[in-house]
Amino acid sequence: MKRFTKSALKVLGVACLTLASTLTVASQLETVQERGTLKVAVPQDFPPFGSVGPDLQPVGYDIDTAKYLANEMDLKLELVPVTSANRIPYLQTRKVDLVISSMGKNPEREKAIDFSMAYAPFFLGVFGTESATVSSPADLSGKVVGVTRGSVEDLELSKLAPEDATIRRFEDNNTTISAYLSGQVDLIATGNLVVAKIAENAGDRKPVSKFMIKDSPCYIGVHKGDDALLAKVNSLISKGLSDGSLDKLSMTWLKAELPAELKAQ
Amino acid sequence: MDYTFNFAELLNYKSEMLEGLVTTILLTVFTTVLGCLLGTLGAAARAGKTTWLSRVVGLYVELVRNTPFIVQLFFIFFGLPSLGIKLSAMEAGLLAMVINLGAYSTEIIRAGIEATPKGLVEAAKTLGLTRVQIFTRVVLPPAIARIYPALTSQCIIVMLGSAVLSQISVEELTFAANFIQSRNFLSFETYFVITLLYLVIAIGMRQIFKLIGYVAFPNLRAR
Numbered sequence A: 001m002k003r004f005t006k007s008a009l010k011v012l013g014v015a016c017l018t019l020a021s022t023l024t025v026a027s028q029l030e031t032v033q034e035r036g037t038l039k040v041a042v043p044q045d046f047p048p049f050g051s052v053g054p055d056l057q058p059v060g061y062d063i064d065t066a067k068y069l070a071n072e073m074d075l076k077l078e079l080v081p082v083t084s085a086n087r088i089p090y091l092q093t094r095k096v097d098l099v100i101s102s103m104g105k106n107p108e109r110e111k112a113i114d115f116s117m118a119y120a121p122f123f124l125g126v127f128g129t130e131s132a133t134v135s136s137p138a139d140l141s142g143k144v145v146g147v148t149r150g151s152v153e154d155l156e157l158s159k160l161a162p163e164d165a166t167i168r169r170f171e172d173n174n175t176t177i178s179a180y181l182s183g184q185v186d187l188i189a190t191g192n193l194v195v196a197k198i199a200e201n202a203g204d205r206k207p208v209s210k211f212m213i214k215d216s217p218c219y220i221g222v223h224k225g226d227d228a229l230l231a232k233v234n235s236l237i238s239k240g241l242s243d244g245s246l247d248k249l250s251m252t253w254l255k256a257e258l259p260a261e262l263k264a265q
Numbered sequence B: 001m002d003y004t005f006n007f008a009e010l011l012n013y014k015s016e017m018l019e020g021l022v023t024t025i026l027l028t029v030f031t032t033v034l035g036c037l038l039g040t041l042g043a044a045a046r047a048g049k050t051t052w053l054s055r056v057v058g059l060y061v062e063l064v065r066n067t068p069f070i071v072q073l074f075f076i077f078f079g080l081p082s083l084g085i086k087l088s089a090m091e092a093g094l095l096a097m098v099i100n101l102g103a104y105s106t107e108i109i110r111a112g113i114e115a116t117p118k119g120l121v122e123a124a125k126t127l128g129l130t131r132v133q134i135f136t137r138v139v140l141p142p143a144i145a146r147i148y149p150a151l152t153s154q155c156i157i158v159m160l161g162s163a164v165l166s167q168i169s170v171e172e173l174t175f176a177a178n179f180i181q182s183r184n185f186l187s188f189e190t191y192f193v194i195t196l197l198y199l200v201i202a203i204g205m206r207q208i209f210k211l212i213g214y215v216a217f218p219n220l221r222a223r
Helices: A002-022 A028-035 A061-072 A087-092 A107-112 A152-160 A173-181 A192-199 A227-243 A245-254 B007-047 B051-065 B069-083 B089-114 B118-126 B131-168 B173-184 B187-216
Strands: A037-043 A076-082 A098-103 A113-120 A123-128 A144-148 A166-170 A187-191 A208-215 A218-223
Touching: A028 A037, A028 A227, A037 A061, A037 A087, A061 A076, A061 A098, A061 A113, A061 A227, A061 A245, A076 A087, A087 A098, A087 A107, A087 A113, A087 A218, A098 A113, A107 A113, A113 A227, A113 A245, A123 A152, A123 A192, A144 A152, A144 A173, A152 A166, A152 A187, A152 A208, A166 A173, A173 A187, A173 A192, A173 B131, A187 A192, A192 A245, A218 A227, A227 A245, B007 B051, B007 B089, B007 B131, B007 B173, B007 B187, B051 B089, B069 B089, B069 B131, B089 B131, B118 B131, B131 B173, B131 B187, B173 B187
Parallel strands: A037 A076, A037 A098, A144 A166, A144 A187
Antiparallel strands: A098 A218, A113 A218, A123 A187, A123 A208
């Protein structure tokens, strides 16, 4: 009797475990698809990635990326405005399914959430006119580069530039931009956002990227462990990169094509 | 207060500070000479009989004296390239400083000239001296002696104003301070030392001007 009870309990135990393993929790992707709406956190205070339009609706690069994903996934889109400080907590507490907020990746953040492939560029580089023949730090020989004193570009460029390159340091972004547009410096070391801002009014001094100093592209954030959702987002980004939809967004908002490094992912 | 001062760190930037010091002194020397020359010519025009010249110089003086120096500098450096006149940072800075000192010293020297006793000029005329001789030998020396303290003070003010040239990336003393501070963030130490260096330059300038005054205007030594 005792032996039978022991065996019976063992069989019951195995049966329970087998049953338990079939009771999987529905993945976040399935939950979202059932819900019919994709909730995306977007920035409101950081043009051109996210700002408020004249009709008080959110507009920007990240909003358009969110619309692209929602369309491809055949879901309605709900935009949730966030700040840089609360975007990750919103994701962790499932107030949103995705964070598309010009977010950079670093080891501390990687411990808290999962990151997709890069979808938009955010880099510091050296820019100049179309005709300037510069494609690497060595080509700066004998040229004059303007940069904002104390910025990351200043520190990096000072390490990269050859001895006979002239670095002119100005006090702030606006003075550095003025120096480039008035021709006082041949090239400018700054971020691609700044360049996008001045591209429209630059005339024949329209800045074109020569080489990157530091790359920190934007990634989409998902809750840690949402593997199915992450895989879906990555496949859509790959699709967007190969069929040119993401390139179109870059041209619209940053007035420049996606850099080769991003497209090669 | 739990901040530990770290003046020793500044010794790593000796070359930047030295370069800044030399640049500021060179700028000051050139500006003082050219600016006072321009001022003398301007004062001669203003105090002279040719009305249209006096008015034109007056326009220049009022324009420069009633606008901020930094705006004049930015106009020359960032604005003129649109008209095809592209000056380097150093050229633009020097030009702006000379124009600035020229305007102020015009007025200062003119005050000295107009205080010349009429009898002195009449006496010179009766002695048959030409207008140029009267101006350079009879009117100008006492005039300069009269306004010498005001003129030297203005020169020192313009030297201190050279700090503004850091805004167009001229690598003078203030640029050196900002550069050092942006590398090590020791604001107190950096700006304290640079302030002392400016003080040394200013006091040095005053002593040099005093010596020049003793030699050039010996009769004023009793003052």
